[in-house]
Amino acid sequence: MYKKLLYLFILIVLIGCKEKLTKVVKYYDNGSIERIYFLDSDSVKQGEVKIYFSNNRIKLKGKYRDGSFSDTIYHYRDEDKNIVETQNYYFNNGTYLYKDFYINGKIKQEGLSNKNDQRIGLWKNYDKDGNHHFTKEYKIIDGKEHVNQMWVTLPTGDTLTEGASIRYHFDKNKLQLTDSIYAFFQTDVSSFVLEDQEKTTVSVVLPKDYTQANFVPDFSNQPKDPDEKDGIPIIKIKSLKEHPNPMAVLQNPIDTTNYKKTVAFYWKPKRAGKDTIRGYFKEKLTLVDESKPIQLDKDQDSIITSYTKQIFFEFPVEVTKD
Template sequence: MLKKILYLFILIVLIGCKEKLTKVVEYYDNGSIKETYYIDKDSIKHGESIEYFPNGRVGLTTKYTNGKIKDTIFYYRDNNSIRMKEFFLTNDNVYYEDFYPNGSIRQKGIFNNKRQRIGLWKNYDKEGNHHFTKEYKIIDSKVHTNQMWVTLPTGDTLTEGVSIRYHFDKNKLQLTDSIYAFFQTEDSAFNEEDKEKTKVSVVLPKDYTQANFVPDFSNRAKDPDEKDGIPVIEVQSLKENPNPKIVLQKPIDTTDYKKTVAFYWKPKRTGKDTIRGYFKEEFSYYDPNDERNKNMDRIITTLNKKIYFEFPVEVTKD
């Protein structure tokens, strides 16, 4: 009897909820249905919403909860094939996928709440093979392509794009402990001839307890001659700064020392924190054909590529 009463109560509640919603139908000028959705007594959208093409085929489907989309949005082509999907995450970011006309996925990734690409975006060819991946970060409030990896259909990574590999050996530690950090160039920003002359380093805040890089790194110095920006330290490669070779936990080929940076990072306060910095690859050259060099002293031009990183840590007392 108790179960019957409970079922009856749920049924009444559901019927009551449905009775509070009003179906709204909008039409094109040609008389075909343009959109259908439901509203409550306060004219707030709630429940299923469907948009149609003028030819009567479905163009979009989703669901509203109290006037906001909290479900997946499906976008269709006018031949009924799916064109795009968007799923709203709890932090108002959006997980996004779009598709080729043959139905295979073209790309997927995440937009932030300002509709800017963030994190890793994977791209595929029409046959469904993973083609390349781009990492996006918000730098100076703008979308920045931070790294890129190109992949063969076999899964092997090509030496194209610009990327590094790095790791910190732990994300939880005590105040008296330290973190081992390792950075190495995977794919250079420069051509084969020039990259042999590049120098690599990692730039970190000099004292992050006083001034850390902000999430979009807008408080960094934008170029070497700029006096604005927080004080920093620059850790050179193992070729330029050979002492840290002892910190290598795994042997590496000696030819990689010039593109490898390794160091220990020691916390200065307890609690949750973030290590922020950037890996810098720099190339300097003299161009005798530059007009400026004909009537003045030798001018050295410096080019560099920065790859930004951040790593969350949690520091406890001893």
């Protein structure tokens, strides 16, 4: 009996504490409703919200929680049929899943955005018939939204030679302090057209001593110029074509048939605990004036210009002492 009375008392208190919301209605100059939402006693938006076009058609429908959008927010086209144009699903950490749609209702693209409305992770794009067209991988680099990789596909699933991507793997993510990780990188789709690919070189760039300074998640401390005057010191691991003994690095000869576009190496940890290997795969095209001799110093008069494409990666690891 005592438990029942205690439960009833708590229930009454909770009901009594439930805050009454104030309804707010705003209007266009023509007298039609522009939006409806609710405020709590601290004038913070809570609960349902509806926004309208000036012709009374619904423009947005969703919910607020503590002044921010919550759950699913629908944006509608200015059409009689109330066709959804975009849809955002908000998570508690401020990120949201974004989708937008063609006028026929088929999905156009979908992907994740952060609280600053920057795209992150994999974004899939579709044609008007609903077929997957291409995928872009986004990362936040130096505070800015960056297209890291791109894969273009046919409805059959075949990949077209457009975009830029790599394939890579680390052979383990858990290891002992006395062990090492085997890493393999290879150009999947080059950043450059076919006639220029013979002039390209590839490398993997890592922090020189990650126990002292690692790349931060948005790589804002990466070197900003070739002389490394800005950013942390780095090491460049060149392609197998430039390695004196490629077979000594490869775990298995079938890993590659193209040494020129492949980088392989062993990464040895220097500290125990959870960590992240961060770096980038660099593809570089250098155009030279073949009428001039190539100079060995850094002021090479024969170089006309060079172009680079960096594909950033990160790989979580856990290192134990024994």
